[in-house]
Amino acid sequence: MTDPPSLAQTSWLREMRLQAVLTLLGWRGGEARVAGGAVRNALLKVPVADVDIATNLPPDEVMDRCRAAGFGVHPTGIEHGTVTVVNQHMPFEVTTLRSDVATDGRRATVIFTDDWQADAARRDFTMNAMYCDANGKVYDYTNGYADILKRRVRFVGDPERRIREDYLRILRFFRFHAHYGAGAVDADGLAACTSLRLGIEDLSAERIRQELLKLLVAPRAGETLKVMAEAKILHHVLDFVPEWEVVDRLPEDAILRLAALARxxxxxxxxxxxxNEQTKRLMALREAPEVTPELTTxxxxxxxxxLGERTFIDAVNMSRARAEGKQDDLAWKVLAVTSKYWSIPQFTLTGRDLQGVxxxxxxxxxxxxxxxEDWWIASDFNPTRDQLLARAQMRK
Structure with a gap:
């Protein structure tokens, strides 16, 4: 088993507001460690965003200590042992160590524990099951660091058991692989996801959407979606077309890539x-014509x-991704920035103006x-207001 390196010198861990919360919760028999994503990202050497904390203290004591210290306290998930603590505008989700009592494929009934290994054993993937104390020491109970070195997304323990606890883990497995994985998808994980794929049907549309949109912005989205399709898993998410290469050629924009993927x-x-805004954008793009650098000015x-600026840029990106030839062609880049050197004019003539003449x-x-307006557009937007009014008078 490879020991993970210390994170003592990382800037995010040395942040004084985080250190203050860890120190407070580690006082008088308490123990607190950074958990999950922040540790994973630090070891992968990618930016750390949100910092979550795990502790052996029960939620009531977490709240009492933090209120006494003057921190903001919000019981955001108290039934699952989660409290949001805010120290000088910096929020931390603090969760008591847990062990699952019962699961139904969507949610779990938990009991609180002081066993760090038991808490790690209920997590989804080994790379998410590591902890780091205030001094930077990393605790790895599931050999997650070895998987990080291989950039392999692997379930903690038995993959089928982890999935039956929450079927959303099928989609999370592929999402994490698309973001952090290298090489082929873990074979055991893929086999379990394929076997239990019907469980996706029991998930809410909101949870599926959240995972899909996060997957779509990943660097390896296209090839990962292809694996999901070959395993008959993507069929339970949406009706799709196999535009894997197009997806990967597009910018890392979830709605733009969804437009390429959805049938x-x-x-x-x-x-x-x-x-409504996401749907409006999708529909506008679907109705937009194909564009090409051969268009005249x-x-x-x-x-x-x-089209408007956003739909125009979306149409350029989509047409470019579907085009033959070099994707980095300068002509495409110039086309995409048309709105940067030409501001869309406003046609300001109104019925009241026409009454005036x-x-x-x-x-x-x-x-x-x-x-x-058609004449104004056909004239490359050059006619002035006076010229428009003079033309209107000719139509009387």
């Missing part, structure tokens, strides 16, 4: 509980005006406004 936007909002401007209100006025 249709129909039913996607309800199926994945997407927000005036054609680019017209398309940018019709003698046109009567009614359906004909609406037709005139549309005709004027």
């Amino acid at each position: 249709s936007t129909e039913g996607l909002q309800d199926g994945l509980r997407l927000s 005036s054609e680019r401007r017209r398309l940018l005006y019709d 003698g046109l009567e209100p009614g359906p004909a006025m609406g037709e005139t406004l549309r005709a004027l």
